[in-house]
Amino acid sequence: MQVPFNKPYMTGKELWYISQAHASGHLAGDGQFTQKCSTWLEHRIGCKRALLTHSCTAALEIAAMLTDLQPGDEVIMPSYTFVSTANAFVLRGARPVFVDIRPDTLNIDESKIEDAITPRTKVIIPVHYAGVSCEMDTIMDIARRHNLMVVEDAAQGIMSTYKGRPLGSMGHMAALSFHETKNIISGEGGALLINDPRLVERAEMIREKGTNRSQFFRGQVDKYTWVDIGSSYLPGEIVAAFLWAQMEEAEAITKRRLDIWSNYHQWYASLERSEKLRRPTMPRECVHNAHMYYLLLPSLAHRTAFIDRLKTKGVNTVFHYIPLHSSPLGHTTGRSVGDMANTNNVGERLVRLPLWLGLEEQLADVIGEVVSAAQ
Numbered sequence: 513m514q515v516p517f518n519k520p521y522m523t524g525k526e527l528w529y530i531s532q533a534h535a536s537g538h539l540a541g542d543g544q545f546t547q548k549c550s551t552w553l554e555h556r557i558g559c560k561r562a563l564l565t566h567s568c569t570a571a572l573e574i575a576a577m578l579t580d581l582q583p584g585d586e587v588i589m590p591s592y593t594f595v596s597t598a599n600a601f602v603l604r605g606a607r608p609v610f611v612d613i614r615p616d617t618l619n620i621d622e623s624k625i626e627d628a629i630t631p632r633t634k635v636i637i638p639v640h641y642a643g644v645s646c647e648m649d650t651i652m653d654i655a656r657r658h659n660l661m662v663v664e665d666a667a668q669g670i671m672s673t674y675k676g677r678p679l680g681s682m683g684h685m686a687a688l689s690f691h692e693t694k695n696i697i698s699g700e701g702g703a704l705l706i707n708d709p710r711l712v713e714r715a716e717m718i719r720e721k722g723t724n725r726s727q728f729f730r731g732q733v734d735k736y737t738w739v740d741i742g743s744s745y746l747p748g749e750i751v752a753a754f755l756w757a758q759m760e761e762a763e764a765i766t767k768r769r770l771d772i773w774s775n776y777h778q779w780y781a782s783l784e785r786s787e788k789l790r791r792p793t794m795p796r797e798c799v800h801n802a803h804m805y806y807l808l809l810p811s812l813a814h815r816t817a818f819i820d821r822l823k824t825k826g827v828n829t830v831f832h833y834i835p836l837h838s839s840p841l842g843h844t845t846g847r848s849v850g851d852m853a854n855t856n857n858v859g860e861r862l863v864r865l866p867l868w869l870g871l872e873e874q875l876a877d878v879i880g881e882v883v884s885a886a887q
């Protein structure tokens with residue numbers, strides 16, 4: 513048996529839509545497929561505007577520009593996240609301020625956010641780990657009381673909800689990823705979702721090299737020119753065409769992922785009862801998208817042995833983030849608030865299992881191997 517950790521799923525329509533983009537002769541960004549994808553996101557998520565980008569990292573960079581950070585301003589985020597959450601803001605001269613995560617969802621611990629706020633704090637970035645929502649009502653309330661902006665890192669969160677609201681619809685802005693390791697993919701890809709209507713116009717300009725090109729195409733100005741800072745953040749139409757094939761199947765993809773997830777979850781229940789491991793915990797108000805199935809093993813040594821043993825059986829599992837506060841750049845650019853005990857602990861104990869469409873055929877064997885490796 514050889515089971516890769518990830519295998520990008522194709523719906524079968526990708527090449528057909530790419531051939532349509534090719535035939536149309538419009539290959540740059542913002543053609544018909546980009547339009548379809550952004551309209552789909554706007555309806556699905558209920559955001560004011562969805563702008564496709566070439567990655568979630570790019571969407572976070574635009575978001576960072578839109579927050580008008582000054583060098584030395586502070587941005588509160590978990591340390592247990594991907595580097596781009598921090599990097600996008602560090603590029604603007606901001607200082608990441610790391611807060612510990614909750615032991616249940618592994619999301620930022622909302623009860624520790626206020627301790628991290630200083631007069632220089634400008635932004636909070638909740639990262640919805642594994643597509644499970646952060647405690648958004650509390651976070652939005654803190655932000656309102658302290659006059660802070662909220663940028664949701666919803667890279668893993670498409671099709672998930674919190675109290676019935678889609679992830680990405682609650683902060684001032686949010687970023688999605690369509691990287692091939694995510695649920696809905698285009699190889700590399702992402703989107704910036706804007707909920708605060710005051711930010712829409714400027715977001716369009718930053719994404720279009722700092723020009724008012726979008727206004728020009730809508731006939732709002734009679735020539736387009738350089739009006740702001742910015743860069744080129746658009747995906748071309750070939751990528752958008754691929755993405756459209758995936759969006760059309762988003763419900764079916766999510767359902768199939770959830771089936772695999774639930775299977776894993778049921779089969780590991782008795783291992784949790786005998787304290788061999790801990791399974792993911794889902795707050796009642798969160799509906800998730802089965803982005804990830806992870807296990808928390810008793811220690812780093814257990815995890816290393818578990819990954820090695822499964823590897824010899826042909827099952828590829830991986831650990832996740834090295835906490836940013838203990839990384840070289842996290843040290844020099846950021847600071848942590850509190851002891852980061854949960855972050856350090858999870859950084860050593862978490863292991864991710866394969867979860868991709870097509871795994872169904874080998875699932876029983878994979879589960880069997882996981883169960884014996886966890887004994």
Ligand SMILES: *Cc1c(COP(=O)(O)O)cnc(C)c1O
Pocket residue numbers: 566567568569570593594596597639665667668688689690691700701702
């Ligand atoms: C995947 C991911 C990103 C980066 O996404 P890209 O599209 O690869 O730039 C950012 N944040 C989190 C939490 C992610 O999981």
